[in-house]
Amino acid sequence: MSAGxxxxxxxxxxxxxxxxxxxxxxxxxxWLVVFLVLPFIAIAVFSVGERxxxxxxxxxxxxxxxxxxxxxxxxxxxTMVLAPVGALACLLVAYPVAYYLALQAPQRWRLILLxxxxxxFWTSLLMRxxxxxxxxxxxxIPALLAFVGIEDVRLINTPGAVLLGIVYGYxxxxxxxxxxxxxxxxxxxxxxxxxxxATPLSTFLGxxxxxxxxxxxxxxxxxxxxxxxxYLIPTLLGGGKVFFIGNALxxxxxxxxxxxxxxxxxxxxxxxxxVVLIVxxxxxxxxxxxxxxxxI
Amino acid sequence: MRAFVIAVFAFLYLPIVLxxxxxxxxxxxxxxxxxxxxQWYGKALSNPFLVEALKNSLFxxxxxxxxxxxxxxxxxxxxxxxxxxxxxVFDGLLGAAIVVPGVVIxxxxxxxxxQLFAVVNPFLASVWPGDQPPRLSLGYGSIIAxxxxxxxxxxTMIVGTRLGSLDRNLVEASSDLYATPLTTFRSIVLPxxxxxxxxxxxLAFTFSFDDFIVAFFVAGAxxxxxxxxxxxxxxxxxxxxxxxxxxxxxxxxLLVVLAQWQLRQRKPSN
Numbered sequence: 408m409s410a411g412x413x414x415x416x417x418x419x420x421x422x423x424x425x426x427x428x429x430x431x432x433x434x435x436x437x438w439l440v441v442f443l444v445l446p447f448i449a450i451a452v453f454s455v456g457e458r459x460x461x462x463x464x465x466x467x468x469x470x471x472x473x474x475x476x477x478x479x480x481x482x483x484x485x486t487m488v489l490a491p492v493g494a495l496a497c498l499l500v501a502y503p504v505a506y507y508l509a510l511q512a513p514q515r516w517r518l519i520l521l522x523x524x525x526x527x528f529w530t531s532l533l534m535r536x537x538x539x540x541x542x543x544x545x546x547x548i549p550a551l552l553a554f555v556g557i558e559d560v561r562l563i564n565t566p567g568a569v570l571l572g573i574v575y576g577y578x579x580x581x582x583x584x585x586x587x588x589x590x591x592x593x594x595x596x597x598x599x600x601x602x603x604x605a606t607p608l609s610t611f612l613g614x615x616x617x618x619x620x621x622x623x624x625x626x627x628x629x630x631x632x633x634x635x636x637x638y639l640i641p642t643l644l645g646g647g648k649v650f651f652i653g654n655a656l657x658x659x660x661x662x663x664x665x666x667x668x669x670x671x672x673x674x675x676x677x678x679x680x681x682v683v684l685i686v687x688x689x690x691x692x693x694x695x696x697x698x699x700x701x702x703i
Numbered sequence: 704m705r706a707f708v709i710a711v712f713a714f715l716y717l718p719i720v721l722x723x724x725x726x727x728x729x730x731x732x733x734x735x736x737x738x739x740x741x742q743w744y745g746k747a748l749s750n751p752f753l754v755e756a757l758k759n760s761l762f763x764x765x766x767x768x769x770x771x772x773x774x775x776x777x778x779x780x781x782x783x784x785x786x787x788x789x790x791x792v793f794d795g796l797l798g799a800a801i802v803v804p805g806v807v808i809x810x811x812x813x814x815x816x817x818q819l820f821a822v823v824n825p826f827l828a829s830v831w832p833g834d835q836p837p838r839l840s841l842g843y844g845s846i847i848a849x850x851x852x853x854x855x856x857x858x859t860m861i862v863g864t865r866l867g868s869l870d871r872n873l874v875e876a877s878s879d880l881y882a883t884p885l886t887t888f889r890s891i892v893l894p895x896x897x898x899x900x901x902x903x904x905x906l907a908f909t910f911s912f913d914d915f916i917v918a919f920f921v922a923g924a925x926x927x928x929x930x931x932x933x934x935x936x937x938x939x940x941x942x943x944x945x946x947x948x949x950x951x952x953x954x955x956x957l958l959v960v961l962a963q964w965q966l967r968q969r970k971p972s973n
Contacts, residue, residue: 424784427784428784428785429781430781431777432777432778432781432782432785434774435775435855435859438774438848438851438852439793439796441848442815442848442849442852443800443803443808443852444796445815446811446812446814446815447811449814449818450807450810450811450815453814503704503711504707504708507707507708511705520712522960523715524715525959525963526956526959527715527719529906529909529910529955529958529959529962530719530913530952530955530956530959531913531915531929531948531952532913532915533929533932533933534932534951535718537932537944537948538721540936541722541945542718542721575715578715632802632804636803636804636805636916637804638806638916639915639933653804653806653916656806656810660810660920661920666814670814673806673807673811676807677803677807680803680804
């Protein structure tokens with residue numbers, strides 16, 4: 408409901424009302440259609456096409472590109488393992504932080520701490536990942552370790568470095584929705600549970616964790632979806648040894664120019680993301696009713 | 704619990720602090736802190752490629768954030784006037800614009816625009832009277848459009864949330880007192896949603912200024928600051944990058960703090 412609705416319909420001028428609404432929505436509609444819907448249709452069409460001899464696209468109707476997906480099995484495997492593992496690692500670090508912020512932090516500190524969580528989220532992922540490249544790289548921690556006598560420690564360009572980068576990069580995005588769901592939690596339920604003789608652990612498992620599950624699922628699915636398309640972290644911290652789907656896409660579109668195959672991979676990526684979202688939604692709906700957690 | 708939380712905050716901020724610290728290092732490497740110096744800032748700011756990339760990024764971020772702020776706010780106002788079904792369609796598309804990974808937005812925009820140019824350019828060449836027909840190509844326009852997609856969705860959501868909590872009594876009082884819809888909008892609605900619009904603009908600017916992956920695909924021959932930094936990182940880590948990273952980090956932190964402060968403004972000044 409906005410300001411105009413009541414006033415205009417009161418004057419009974421439906422046409423003017425509809426015209427103004429259409430005018431307000433027109434730029435956004437054009438933008439969404441031209442730069443979201445049409446591009447998506449374009450890659451869907453490309454994904455059933457063929458690669459032209461000189462690279463690029465040649466019209467066809469074939470599922471050959473999809474049948475060829477196993478050619479990039481390593482990228483899929485790395486992504487499908489490190490995305491859920493990374494999201495889980497994020498969750499394990501994020502939950503206690505969100506719990507502390509929502510239920511234990513002193514009131515006057517709460518907003519400041521929350522801002523401290525939000526700031527890195529809006530700060531360049533490239534720069535933050537670069538910071539770890541600097542720290543884990545040969546002249547960072549390994550050089551310091553060599554100084555105290557521990558030689559030949561290799562940290563960068565390992566799956567461990569990629570996992571660390573993932574947790575570092577996406578932690579804020581995991582903390583926020585969990586914080587929101589915990590903050591909304593009715594504290595009387597916790598007291599009731601304790602009064603009825605529940606141990607702190609069973610109160611946590613039966614009440615707190617259960618009611619914060621929508622936030623957990625929102626955070627988990629968002630982080631996981633963004634990780635499925637991640638490119639910077641495996642490139643900078645995995646050094647070409649840990650390949651993600653994002654790396655395969657950059658290669659296929661910007662280097663080897665096999666657009667139809669790249670489109671098939673992109674469509675698969677989107678489909679997997681949709682499945683992740685649906686499953687996450689189902690789980691949180693089943694457990695805690697339809698309590699949505701919005702991020703912004 | 705508290706110790707763990709403190710450790711996590713240290714984990715979040717220590718790497719950033721280290722980069723800032725070492726940007727003032729006179730020596731070349733993290734292992735040799737040889738004294739305070741601003742030489743790397745001097746080197747960075749006298750590098751013409753870097754300055755060019757910085758200017759491009761500032762122009763692209765300002766333009767895409769302005770467009771997003773105007774169109775996103777208009778969309779939020781429009782969505783408050785439509786039925787449930789239309790709203791659901793828009794919410795779905797806007798949600799997709801935010802959630803679909805940047806790499807997919809980047810490649811799909813690239814594919815669509817290249818196809819579009821392949822149709823439009825020959826057409827322009829055939830109808831153009833002069834010798835030099837205009838040629839559409841990837842560059843500023845495509846980066847601004849692709850960034851604007853995410854940013855517009857973001858502004859629509861932030862302003863929409865604010866509209867939802869608008870004080871209806873003020874709006875009704877205004878029309879009861881025979882204010883025209885336009886007057887009501889200007890004097891009641893706009894001041895109340897303005898902090899959200901400004902916050903949306905700042906966050907959109909920050910997103911565009913920091914984005915690497917979308918621009919990487921649709922930049923064509925243009926360079927933005929993150930693209931330049933990425934390329935120099937691949938050539939090898941130099942303290943010059945620490946200086947650029949520090950400038951970018953400080954700028955984004957300031958903008959985000961400003962945006963958060965705007966969002967918390969409950970009562971507008973007028």
